[in-house]
Amino acid sequence: MPILLLFAVFVIATCGLIYELIAGTLASYLLGDSVTQFSTIIGVYLFSMGVGSYFSKFVEKELLAWFVKIEILVGLVGGTSSSILFLVFDKVASFRIILYFLIGLTGVLVGLEIPLLMRVLEKSKFEFKEIVSKVFTFDYIGALLASVLFPLLFVPYMGLIRTSFFFGVFNTIVALIVCYQFSDELKHKIALKISAWSVLVLLVIGFILSDKIMSWSESMAYQDKIIFAKSSHYQRIILTRNKRELKLFLNGNLQFSSTDEYRYHEALVHPGMASRQAIKNVLILGGGDGLAVRELLKYSQIQHITLVDLDTYMTDLFKKNPLLTSLNQGSLTNPKVKVINTDAFQWARNTNEQFDFVVIDFPDPSNFSVGKLYTNTFYREVCKLMSDEAVLVVQSTSPYVAPKSFWCVNKTLQSVGLLTQPYHCYVPSFGEWGYVLASKSAFHVAETYVPDLKFLTKDSFKQMAYFPKDMQSVQTETNKLNNQILVHYFEEEWGKVQ
């Protein structure tokens, strides 16, 4: 018996330290500032062990049964802790509370175990000094092993989730062995065995599915069923579906919902299109979903549409996936459309072609590399591609949530000598959304629109061009490559919302 119980001490010590290290690593990884995370986690863990040790004196009878129960619980809590933390990180405001609760709980349980074991050993008529010496020796060897193996072996080759399950399994196996070895001495042994076996099965399944859990933790961020997920070189593309709608997310940001994207795309395309008569050659920068192209194809006078989108995965997906081609009406495979997969800035710099209408539908300026596509330098390159009569439209984030960002786009367009006409519309999935029309000569508000629109009319545009008090123009700087001020505005304004 003692050898078995001492082995148990060894396993408990190893597992206990591993859970602590996992929590520390995970917290540093998710929250940053590793010094603080490790210090507070070690502190909380050790303190909780003290609490556990204190309460161990209240366990009077059935020491072995208590030991087994606690062991199963440690396996369950410790084993699933990292998965739980990964899964809840995005979802709860008070992630730290859950983190410290799990650490505290594991600490209390581990703290209970060692004193209990010592008492079990005491009953087997060992000398006290022998017990103390052996138990602590195994305890500290276990700790050493854990601290050496964790960074060298487990983190690099197993990852945090799998490591956590792995040690949970160990704890549970110890519980099971004790159950079977000391079957005679345990009451309710059937119940104990059943719970130990079920926890073991659960942990083994978790261990096998660790990779799935990692991606599941991402999928939990989406309300609906994910029907497509792929990382291209540039972004993570996710498509979700429920009974009512299809949604596209890029890097976790909603790009459109099939229920109301018509509002967004009608507002993007038609005010500019209808303001000029002789638009034949159109350029779209971004817009790899082909939905703006679908709107453009309602004009028979258009002869060529050039779409420049960085991401081949995106345009291929919207050329081939039947759900998506039914949404964009196969626009990307229309013979009038030429798709070029390259960087828009680079392309604009090296192109001599002239266009009558330019649609800019880039992702929001949430980072410095996209921010470049909203600078005066970029707009100057675009101006060179515009014929004298040409019109340009830019999707420019929400004037309600991010007024500085929106008006900064407007100001930057003006700074390169363009006349602008800002407007906005309500898209339920996005909220109030803004656009800026720009041209080298004065802009004419359209008198008529193509017939089969669901949203836009001559009257609705008048409202769209009107900015109520809470969205009115604010003073901003011009966005330039050497200040990237728009990214700062955007982060400041959207940071408050998210």
Next chain:
Amino acid sequence: MGKGAMKNKLTRKTFLLRSLAGLGAFFGLSWGTKAILNPIKPTIKGRILGANHQIGHLLRNLSSPQKAEEKQSEEIIEVPILIVGTGIAGLSAARKLQKAGHKNFLLVDLEDHIGGNADAGKNATTAYPWAAHYLPIPNNEDKELLTFLEEQYIITGYNSAGLPIYNEYHLCQSPQERLFLKGRWQEGLIPNYGISESDRKQISDFLALMNQYRQAKGTDGRWAFDIPLALASKDEVYQQLDKISMTDFLSQHNLDSEYLLWYVNYCCRDDYGITSANTSAYAGIHYFAARRGKADNAESNAVLTWAEGNNFLAKALSTDFKDKIKTKTLVTQVNWNSDGVEATAYDWDKNVSVKIKAQRIILATPQFVNQRILPKESIQISTDLFQYAPWLVANITVNQIPIERDGFLCWDNVSYNSTSLGYISATHQQVSRDIDKWVLTYYLPLSHKSPVEARKDAIKKTHEEWTEDILTDLESFHPNIRETIEEINLKILGHGMIAPMIGFLSSENRKLASRNIDNRIFFAHSDLSGVSIFEESFYQGNRVADELLPYLSIS
């Protein structure tokens, strides 16, 4: 009570043995698994490039008179003006001559490319610098430089207030600088995050003091500190600053904040390759107080930069005379008489000796080279006083941007605790998002020892040793960078730049060194200014061309 408990009672010995065996098994398992998954520890690709010092040593050997005699002269070139060295000074001199209508000159360089310290490399992803990599927007009084920038469309025009409008592709893009301090990245290089109020106050006091110097003028009506340095005030009160070190200057002003001292030391190492304790206070202040650039579309501290660094400017300077440059040619000896100059050179590509007969020669080479190629008796100065700081530059190709939760790649990325100056991102100026590999240019001034010792140590180290040093440094702020590295190439710049040590700038020696010899041999190099920056090299080149022009019109 378990079955057979007593049977299994451990003796101390077996207990220890079993524990050891257990540990052994675990370690064995650990290493075994590691070995299976990762059979060989990956060695990082790359090599030490540019055997500069080897060619340099060739010069040392060839320039002894007997050896030169042994070589049979096989090629003779006659040209009115010979310019030795295609660094910025040599190229600037040539540009000025060409602009003045004197087109009969030849430039030679021992390397297989032009640029000197404005050297660059290139891989499938991007060009990258091997040394100098930026130009701060210049003072608007430096008309010659502004004119050059206009010629190259780096300045696109002037606004109504007369301020230059810079081409925004060339202005350093945002975000520019970040500092890793106390476990996190902060914007800018001046320590700010998590430091005490008194540290902050000292930093702002220091910057205010530097601003006073920036605005100060001498009794001679000149700026106290200026670029080019030759135009600055000669007032004793400023010249005296050259007699003490930058560190002494700070302590005289009761400035002792750890963070301020770090920052000033960083700046000295960045611009001069030596520590603040070795930098003259005049030079140290010069770094902060000599720039008064203003622009229509940039902040006054803005810089111009390119993927290939200042090689962009070297190429721009040489636009109109590319055909007059002969590279891979090592000048070993220069002699002259009343009829003209004769340079003995060695073309190491064709392996032939070359005799170049010229009317006049511009030595756009550092003084330690001049000392080897000019007859001993003609050298009027003590060239030992010209000390050069050695550097290590590494270009590191990575397949992933080093991203931490709180950071994003900037142009200049520095860690407070690092011995290096950090790295710059060579792709920073690229507007395209279509990048899948990045090149980080890592700068390490070898300022921990005297230049001579540091140089010797540096040459002995292998690529593997350097790579390990660099990775240890980088991993202290980018823990996961190792696996993203595809290649590390290194260059050791044994004589990287002139070091403005205490007393050097105000020495007679430095001033004497730029005097021509018999109106035949002219000197142009930034070491004559004592500060190794583009503007000074450019100035030296122009100065020497101006000095030479009167003789040309006579002949």
